Amino acid sequence: MGKYDTIAKLLIQAYPIDFVCLALEREDVEIRAIIETELPKVETRLTDSLIRVRIGDKEVLVHTEFQTTDSKDIPIRMASYIIRLIEYYGLPVYSHVIYLRPDAGRRDEGLYLQEHPDYPVVVRYKVIRLREIEGQGIIEGGHPGLLPYAPLMKRPAGMASEEWLRQCIRRTNSLDRTGEFDFLGSLAVLSGLAYEPTTIMSILSQEGLMDAIMRESSFAQYLKELGIEQGIEQGIEQGIEQGREEGGRERAVEDILEVLEIRFDPGVAGQFAGRIRAIDDLQRLKQLHRSAVQVNNPEAFQHFLDTGRDAISR
Numbered sequence: 365m366g367k368y369d370t371i372a373k374l375l376i377q378a379y380p381i382d383f384v385c386l387a388l389e390r391e392d393v394e395i396r397a398i399i400e401t402e403l404p405k406v407e408t409r410l411t412d413s414l415i416r417v418r419i420g421d422k423e424v425l426v427h428t429e430f431q432t433t434d435s436k437d438i439p440i441r442m443a444s445y446i447i448r449l450i451e452y453y454g455l456p457v458y459s460h461v462i463y464l465r466p467d468a469g470r471r472d473e474g475l476y477l478q479e480h481p482d483y484p485v486v487v488r489y490k491v492i493r494l495r496e497i498e499g500q501g502i503i504e505g506g507h508p509g510l511l512p513y514a515p516l517m518k519r520p521a522g523m524a525s526e527e528w529l530r531q532c533i534r535r536t537n538s539l540d541r542t543g544e545f546d547f548l549g550s551l552a553v554l555s556g557l558a559y560e561p562t563t564i565m566s567i568l569s570q571e572g573l574m575d576a577i578m579r580e581s582s583f584a585q586y587l588k589e590l591g592i593e594q595g596i597e598q599g600i601e602q603g604i605e606q607g608r609e610e611g612g613r614e615r616a617v618e619d620i621l622e623v624l625e626i627r628f629d630p631g632v633a634g635q636f637a638g639r640i641r642a643i644d645d646l647q648r649l650k651q652l653h654r655s656a657v658q659v660n661n662p663e664a665f666q667h668f669l670d671t672g673r674d675a676i677s678r
Contacts, residue, residue, distance in 0.1 A: 372430040379509025394418040443476035443487035459489035512551040616649035623656040
């Protein structure tokens with residue numbers, strides 16, 4: 365699990381109330397303590413997170429494990445954790461597995477079952493699949509510790525995956541939490557479970573965040589590891605350049621439409637919007653922008669759009 369496990373543990377330690385509210389699906393909880401996760405007895409095992417919580421007049425333990433992939437031993441491992449925790453602390457245990465990767469956890473039914481007619485054993489735990497959580501509620505809600513996970517959650521109906529990632533990045537970047545936690549870097553790394561690194565970098569570049577995030581963040585280390593382990597240094601550079609070019613293309617399109625709307629009429633901009641947005645050539649868009657500024661009427665602009673010449677004389 366590596367880097368994803370590390371980030372997940374750091375986030376839940378820094379913002380335990382956010383994860384507890386997500387897991388228990390309630391807000392009326394009070395964090396009492398973050399408990400050392402090493403389990404005594406028989407052998408040393410580490411849980412990912414263990415939090416002592418007060419709900420009303422009752423104290424419970426909220427136990428969480430993070431998983432990126434499926435594993436056949438999850439049910440028995442969870443049963444082992446739960447029994448040990450109950451034995452050692454003498455408190456009720458609310459146990460959870462959070463599956464990070466979108467395709468993970470589909471077959472986890474949330475229970476360990478010993479199917480013996482005379483000696484049945486059932487131990488249950490809660491399964492949380494991030495892909496099933498409505499991400500819009502997270503980016504609009506009051507639990508910032510969950511924002512880095514938003515790209516892995518269910519996006520709004522009709523929204524493309526890359527646009528959803530962009531919205532998550534913008535919302536996370538809007539948080540003024542310098543020095544508290546590397547939110548944007550963590551989001552970028554966790555997004556790698558669902559998006560290609562070049563896609564993440566392209567969007568970061570388009571949003572003007574790539575240079576800053578590369579200076580000092582967990583994402584910079586993530587890219588370094590990818591470059592060493594997978595030999596994608598060249599792909600990283602190409603992704604950054606591609607992102608900058610794509611960002612320039614989008615700005616050029618919006619500039620042209622804005623000029624047409626100001627000089628003529630919003631309906632004129634709408635008339636040409638589809639054709640202009642379909643143009644990939646940045647140089648061609650720059651020529652169209654000059655034409656939009658100089659022509660005397662929409663007909664002259666259309667002629668230039670059709671032929672690429674004689675825009676001003678008409």
